[in-house]
Amino acid sequence: MEKRPGRLLLLSDLSVRNTAYEVSLSRSLLTWKKRLPSPVYHPFKPSMCRSVTVSEIICVREEEEENSSRDEGSWRKIREGHGRDCRQAFTVSYVERGRNHRWRCAEVTFVCPDAVLCQRWVQCIREQLAALGCRPKHLLVYINPVGGKKRGKRIYEQKVAPLFARAGITTHVIVTEYANHARDHLRTDAELKQFDGVVCVGGDGMFSEIIHGLIWRTQMDSAVNPNSPEEALQACPLRIGIIPAGSTDCICFATVGANDPVTSALHIIVGDSQPMDVCSVHHNNTLLRYSVSLLGYGFFGDVLSDSERKRWMGPARYDFSGLKMFLTHHYYEGAVAYLPAKGIMGTPRDKTRCRTGCVVCEHNGKVFTEKGEKYKSAESFDAEGEEEWQSVRGKFLAINAASMSCACPRTPKGLSPAAHLADGTTDLIVVRKCSRFNFLRHLIRHTSKDDQFDLGFVEVHRVNRFRFLPRQCQSDSDLNLRDAHKRQIFGPLCRDHPACSCGPHYSSWNCDGEVLKHAAIDVRVHCQLIKLFARGIEETTVFEEVTNPCAI
Ligand SMILES: CCCCCCCCCCCCC/C=C/[C@@H](O)[C@H](COP(=O)(O)O)NC(C)=O
Numbered sequence: 293m294e295k296r297p298g299r300l301l302l303l304s305d306l307s308v309r310n311t312a313y314e315v316s317l318s319r320s321l322l323t324w325k326k327r328l329p330s331p332v333y334h335p336f337k338p339s340m341c342r343s344v345t346v347s348e349i350i351c352v353r354e355e356e357e358e359n360s361s362r363d364e365g366s367w368r369k370i371r372e373g374h375g376r377d378c379r380q381a382f383t384v385s386y387v388e389r390g391r392n393h394r395w396r397c398a399e400v401t402f403v404c405p406d407a408v409l410c411q412r413w414v415q416c417i418r419e420q421l422a423a424l425g426c427r428p429k430h431l432l433v434y435i436n437p438v439g440g441k442k443r444g445k446r447i448y449e450q451k452v453a454p455l456f457a458r459a460g461i462t463t464h465v466i467v468t469e470y471a472n473h474a475r476d477h478l479r480t481d482a483e484l485k486q487f488d489g490v491v492c493v494g495g496d497g498m499f500s501e502i503i504h505g506l507i508w509r510t511q512m513d514s515a516v517n518p519n520s521p522e523e524a525l526q527a528c529p530l531r532i533g534i535i536p537a538g539s540t541d542c543i544c545f546a547t548v549g550a551n552d553p554v555t556s557a558l559h560i561i562v563g564d565s566q567p568m569d570v571c572s573v574h575h576n577n578t579l580l581r582y583s584v585s586l587l588g589y590g591f592f593g594d595v596l597s598d599s600e601r602k603r604w605m606g607p608a609r610y611d612f613s614g615l616k617m618f619l620t621h622h623y624y625e626g627a628v629a630y631l632p633a634k635g636i637m638g639t640p641r642d643k644t645r646c647r648t649g650c651v652v653c654e655h656n657g658k659v660f661t662e663k664g665e666k667y668k669s670a671e672s673f674d675a676e677g678e679e680e681w682q683s684v685r686g687k688f689l690a691i692n693a694a695s696m697s698c699a700c701p702r703t704p705k706g707l708s709p710a711a712h713l714a715d716g717t718t719d720l721i722v723v724r725k726c727s728r729f730n731f732l733r734h735l736i737r738h739t740s741k742d743d744q745f746d747l748g749f750v751e752v753h754r755v756n757r758f759r760f761l762p763r764q765c766q767s768d769s770d771l772n773l774r775d776a777h778k779r780q781i782f783g784p785l786c787r788d789h790p791a792c793s794c795g796p797h798y799s800s801w802n803c804d805g806e807v808l809k810h811a812a813i814d815v816r817v818h819c820q821l822i823k824l825f826a827r828g829i830e831e832t833t834v835f836e837e838v839t840n841p842c843a844i
C-alpha cells in the first residue's frame with residue numbers, strides 16, 4: 293500500500309466484483325480505477341474509472357457475510373479462507389445522478405486483502421464524512437397524511453426512513469392530526485435546539501405551515517415584530533427539507549429539479565443548503581401570511597378557492613378548476629403599486645436561469661444585505677430619492693407575484709422562468725383584461741418555448757415590494773402610492789370597508805396554495821430568510837462533470 297500525505301489519504305489495490313481496482317481516497321474524492329493486465333492505452337473506456345465526491349458519499353459499512361448478497365461470488369470465496377468473524381469487505385453508498393435531476397443511492401463493495409486494511413478504509417472514509425460539518429444528525433419530521441394522494445406516510449416509511457437510518461440520521465417523527473398542527477407545534481412546543489433541521493413530508497401547503505411556524509418562532513426568539521412590513525426579519529437558522537407528497541409540489545421542484553422523495557432525502561443527507569426569499573404579506577400593519585412561491589390574485593386565486601371545495605378529487609382538482617375558471621373569465625379592477633428592485637443583476641425576461649451556485653442570487657443577496665439597514669422603511673428610500681413607487685391600475689385577469697420560477701410538472705419552465713430563489717426580489721406579473729383567446733395564448737405559453745410575457749396585455753416587473761388595492765377600496769384621489777403611503781390611505785379605508793374581503797367584485801389571493809382573507813395587501817420580500825436542504829437545479833454540464841470526472 294502506498295500513502296501520499298497531502299493529496300491522497302489512502303491508495304490500495306482492492307477488488308470489486310472479482311476484478312482488481314486501484315482505489316484511492318483524497319479529502320474530496322473516492323476513485324476506483326480498473327487495473328489493466330498490461331499498461332495499454334485505452335482512450336475510450338470510461339467504465340474503467342469511477343469517482344465519487346466525498347461530499348456525496350452517503351455512508352460506508354463493513355460487510356457482514358449475511359449482507360453480502362451483491363458481491364456474493366467473490367465474497368464467499370475470500371471468506372472461506374478466513375473464518376466467520378473476519379470482515380474484509382466494505383460497501384460505500386453514494387449519490388448517483390439519473391435523468392431529470394433525480395438522484396439515486398448506488399453502492400459499491402470493495403474486497404480487501406486483509407481485515408486491518410478494510411477497517412482502515414472504513415475508518416478513514418468515516419472520518420472524512422464526519423469532517424464535512426454540514427450534514428444533519430437529528431431531524432424533526434412532520435408528515436401530512438392527507439396531502440396529495442394521501443401517500444405521505446407510506447412514502448416516508450418506505451423510501452425515506454430507510455435512507456436516513458442508513459446515513460445514521462436520527463429522527464423525531466410527527467404525523468399531523470389536523471391542519472396547522474405542524475405550524476403550532478413549531479411555534480411553541482418543538483425543542484428546536486436539539487435538531488439540525490426540519491423535514492416536511494407533504495405539498496406546498498404543508499411546507500407553508502412549516503415556514504410559518506419557524507419564521508414566527510425565530511422572530512419571537514429575537515423580539516422582532518412580525519406584523520410591521522417595515523421590520524427586517526431575522527433569518528431562520530434551521531434548514532428545511534421537503535419530501536414531495538402533495539399536489540403541485542412546486543417548491544420542491546424549483547429547488548431540487550424533481551419531485552422525487554428519494555432525491556429529496558439524499559439532498560437532506562448530504563447536507564445541501566439553498567437560501568430562499570420569503571415575502572411577508574400584510575394588511576393594515578397586520579401580518580397575514582408568508583409566501584415563497586406564488587401570490588396570485590384573479591385567475592390563480594379563483595382556481596384555488598374553487599379547488600378547495602373539490603379536495604376529494606386530489607391533485608386533479610386544479611385541472612378541473614383551472615378549466616372552469618378559464619371559461620368563467622372573470623376580471624377584477626384595482627391598482628397595484630410596486631417598488632422596482634434597483635442595483636440588481638437580472639431582469640424577468642432575460643435568458644438566465646436560477647441554477648446551483650447562481651451568481652445573480654449571490655450578487656443580489658449581497659446588495660440587499662448591505663442595503664438591509666437602510667431598507668428599514670419605504671419612507672427612508674423616498675427621502676433619499678433612491679426608490680420610487682410606480683403603479684398600474686385597471687382591469688385585470690390575473691396579478692401574480694412569483695418569488696421563484698414556480699416550475700412544477702404542470703409548467704416545467706415556471707410562471708416566471710427567469711425568477712431567482714434567493715435574489716431578494718419577486719416578479720410581479722400583471723395580466724390585463726383581454727379576450728379568452730388571448731388569455732389562452734398566455735396560459736399555453738407557460739408550457740411551450742414562447743415567452744409568456746411577450747404579449748401586449750401582460751407586463752412584468754422585478755420588485756422588492758408591492759401593494760394591491762381592489763377598486764372599491766381606493767380613495768377618489770389618484771392613487772399616488774408614495775403619498776398613499778405617507779397618508780396611510782390604505783389602512784383606514786380598508787378597515788372601514790367590510791366589503792373588502794367578501795364583495796362579489798373581489799377575487800382572493802392564492803398565497804402558496806392558501807386562500808387569503810383580504811384582497812388589499814402590502815407585500816415585502818425578505819432576501820434569503822430561510823434555507824432549504826437543496827442546492828437549486830443543477831446544470832446538465834455540472835451533472836456530466838460530476839458523474840464521470842475521470843473519463844478521458
Ligand atoms: C392550458 C395550459 C395551462 C398551463 C397553465 C400553467 C399553470 C401552472 C400552475 C402553476 C402553479 C404554480 C404555483 C404553485 C402554487 C401552489 O402553491 C398551489 C398549492 O399547491 P399544493 O396543493 O399545496 O401542492 N397550487 C396551485 C395550483 O395553486
Ligand SMILES: Nc1ncnc2c1ncn2[C@@H]1O[C@H](COP(=O)(O)OP(=O)(O)O)[C@@H](O)[C@H]1O
Pocket residue numbers: 435436437438439440441467468469470471472473493494495496497498499501537538539540541805
Ligand atoms: N392531519 C391533517 N389533517 C387535515 N389537514 C392537514 C393535516 N396536516 C396538514 N393538513 C393541511 O393540509 C393542507 C394540504 O396539504 P399539502 O401537504 O400541501 O397537500 P396538497 O398539495 O394536496 O394541498 C395544508 O393546508 C395543511 O395545512
Ligand SMILES: [Ca+2]
Pocket residue numbers: 569694695696711712713714715716717718
Ligand atoms: Ca426571488
